[in-house]
C-alpha cells in the first residue's frame with residue numbers, strides 16, 4: 001500500500017502544534033531528536049522532518065506529498081503547491097515596522113529606504129503594488145535589531161503579540177499579510193494518496209471541531225426543560241433522558257467553552273442541578 005509522505009518542521013514554532021494535531025488524529029508517529037524520517041505505526045503515512053524553509057519545495061518537487069508550513073513561508077517560496085487545509089495555529093502577520101521615533105505618513109515613507117527582511121519576495125510584491133522604490137536587505141534572523149544597529153531604516157517581519165517590536169523600539173505601520181499554519185499539497189496526487197489525505201483531513205477536522213467545546217450534563221425538573229433547552233444550543237437539540245426521580249430529567253448537550261460561565265449562571269437560575277462538564281476529544285457529524 002502507498003504511504004502519504006508529510007513534511008513537517010523538525011523543531012521550532014510549528015513543530016509542537018503539528019505533532020499534537022497528528023497525534024490527536026490518532027496517528028502514531030515515533031519521534032526521536034535525531035530521527036528525521038518516521039513511519040506511522042497505524043496509518044499509511046511517513047513523516048519527513050525538515051527546516052520550514054525547505055518544506056514548500058520538498059512538496060512541489062514531490063519528495064513529500066503534503067507538508068505543514070506557515071502560509072507566510074508558502075507565499076514567500078511561490079512554489080507550485082495548493083492549500084489542502086488551513087490549520088488555525090501559528091497565527092501571525094507580516095508587517096512593515098519603523099523606529100518608534102519616526103513620523104509615518106503612509107507607504108511613500110519607504111521610498112529610498114533600506115528594509116531588512118527574511119521575506120524579500122512578499123515585500124517586493126507589496127512595494128511594486130504601491131509603486132515604491134526601496135532597497136531590500138535580506139537577513140535570515142533577528143531582523144528586528146537591524147534599524148538599531150544601522151543596518152536598515154525599517155524592517156519587514158513576523159509580528160504576533162508585538163512585544164519583539166516594542167523591545168526593539170519599533171512600531172508596526174503596515175500589515176502586509178495575515179498567516180497561519182497550512183497543510184499544503186502537491187496539486188495532483190495519485191488517487192490512492194488523495195484518499196489518504198482526505199482521511200487525514202477528516203480526522204483533523206473532527207479533532208479541531210471538538211476544540212473549545214465541552215459536553216454538559218445536568219438535571220432539571222420536567223417543567224423547566226424548554227427553558228433550559230433554549231440556553232443550550234447543542235449540536236442539533238439536547239438529549240433529554242428521564243430520571244428515576246419522578247418529574248425530573250437529565251439533559252445532555254455541547255457548549256462552547258467561551259460561553260461556559262455565562263450559560264452556567266443562567267442554567268442554575270432556570271432550576272438546573274447536578275451540572276457536569278466533560279471534555280470532548282473528537283466530534284464527528
Ligand SMILES: Nc1ncnc2c1ncn2[C@@H]1O[C@H](COP(=O)(O)OP(=O)(O)OP(=O)(O)O)[C@@H](O)[C@H]1O
Pocket residue numbers: 009010011012013014050051052053069070071072073090091092158159160161179180181
Ligand atoms: N511569534 C509568532 N507567533 C505566531 N506564529 C509565529 C511566530 N513566529 C513565527 N511564527 C510562524 O511559525 C513559523 C515557523 O517559525 P520558526 O521561528 O520556528 O521558524 P524558523 O526559525 O525559520 O525555523 P526553521 O529552523 O525550521 O527554519 C513561521 O514561518 C510563522 O508562520
Ligand SMILES: O=P(O)(O)OC[C@H]1O[C@H](OP(=O)(O)OP(=O)(O)O)[C@H](O)[C@@H]1O
Pocket residue numbers: 013141142144157158159160161162163164165
Ligand atoms: O510579536 P511577537 O509576539 O514578539 O513575535 C514576533 C517574533 O516571533 C518570531 O521570532 P521567534 O520568537 O520565533 O524567534 P526566532 O528569532 O528564533 O525566530 C518572529 O521572528 C518575531 O521576531
Ligand SMILES: [Mg+2]
Pocket residue numbers: 051052053
Ligand atoms: Mg526557517
